[in-house]
């Protein structure tokens with residue numbers, strides 16, 4: 001696993017080498033107070049930029065209201081980068097091709113050239129959308145991730161999955177497009193609502209369940225410190241999670257094998273998110289929490305993990321203030337959407353299931369009645 005190495009002061013650094021390719025390698029810098037140095041670091045990560053180059057800074061309305069967008073733009077400008085700010089409305093409903101088309105127009109109007117980066121400042125939605133814009137613009141321009149939610153710092157900004165939702169479901173159109181740099185300033189989490197912080201913890205607990213039992217228990221024990229925005233605890237949390245994701249992405253960039261483990265709970269979660277009109281609209285992290293509970297219950301019912309794991313996982317999710325049941329669409333609608341899952345093959349859905357704390361497996365032959373029973377188990 002790549003080391004979350006200490007650097008100067010309280011900053012930590014993790015190197016990501018997608019598919020083991022050093023040429024695609026990039027740094028994830030984690031710590032407090034990093035946003036002010038964004039411009040200088042972008043100039044270093046994208047050679048030739050400081051001498052009269054341009055950038056698009058893509059952010060959302062909420063980040064603009066807090067002044068984070070303006071601070072990022074100021075840092076880029078101070079480094080000599082002529083920056084055009086593009087602000088999108090918040091929410092999963094805007095993570096679509098229309099938003100991408102609009103942003104591509106703005107980038108072309110701003111005169112971006114092939115060497116000019118797209119910089120994402122925001123949560124996973126901004127990152128996924130901006131990354132897809134970067135992958136498509138002029139057939140690919142440099143991309144920089146400046147994640148502002150815990151979820152984006154620990155998961156979405158690392159590994160190069162970009163894309164948008166369509167009417168058929170979640171993340172069905174996109175590209176693998178790796179960033180040149182990820183800059184995670186944990187001070188930005190001071191303004192993040194608690195419910196959004198909890199969403200980040202859902203993906204962190206997922207990393208613990210699939211790879212690292214000690215991480216799972218560390219998150220449960222330190223949940224209070226994360227909620228009180230302890231900068232050292234948050235830096236440690238982000239660095240440990242990025243190191244796990246970096247190791248998986250180094251082994252399997254394009255999800256041909258073990259990267260699918262990062263999808264624990266997501267076959268259920270994406271179905272919950274896609275059917276929001278028939279139930280309650282859950283945030284991605286909340287849907288992942290319910291999805292992890294469903295996957296663990298299904299694994300136990302199939303005899304593939306001990307019953308005690310269900311209790312440990314559910315208690316951990318609840319300690320992180322996450323739901324383990326939900327107001328969901330009827331099973332028929334959920335099962336139909338599940339067939340669109342990108343892990344499906346030959347019309348059969350494949351599930352990531354935990355086997356014990358810290359380990360998981362991929363199972364392709366789950367009977368439909370077992371899937372329906374898992375849905376029933378997590379319906380409020």
Ligand SMILES: NC(=O)c1ccc[n+]([C@@H]2O[C@H](COP(=O)([O-])OP(=O)(O)OC[C@H]3O[C@@H](n4cnc5c(N)ncnc54)[C@H](O)[C@@H]3O)[C@@H](O)[C@H]2O)c1
Nearest residue numbers: 062090123124125148149151152155156161188191192284
């Ligand atoms: N590409 C990947 O590998 C990957 C991984 C996980 C999730 N995702 C995707 O990420 C999305 C979820 O991301 P998210 O949970 O970050 O949600 P989000 O991007 O919607 O952000 C959550 C909310 O918090 C606000 N916000 C962001 N930073 C803030 C800050 N510092 N202070 C105050 N408010 C702030 C946003 O404006 C938004 O309203 C989903 O679309 C999911 O599919 C992608």
Ligand SMILES: O=C(O)C(=O)C[C@@H](O)[C@H](O)[C@H](O)COP(=O)(O)O
Nearest residue numbers: 155159161171203259262263266342
């Ligand atoms: O990086 C990955 O790989 C993941 O699966 C991380 C997930 O948390 C994330 O939600 C991802 O976007 C899901 O990927 P998808 O390919 O199922 O859309």
Ligand SMILES: [Zn+2]
Nearest residue numbers: 203266284288
């Ligand atoms: Zn996710």
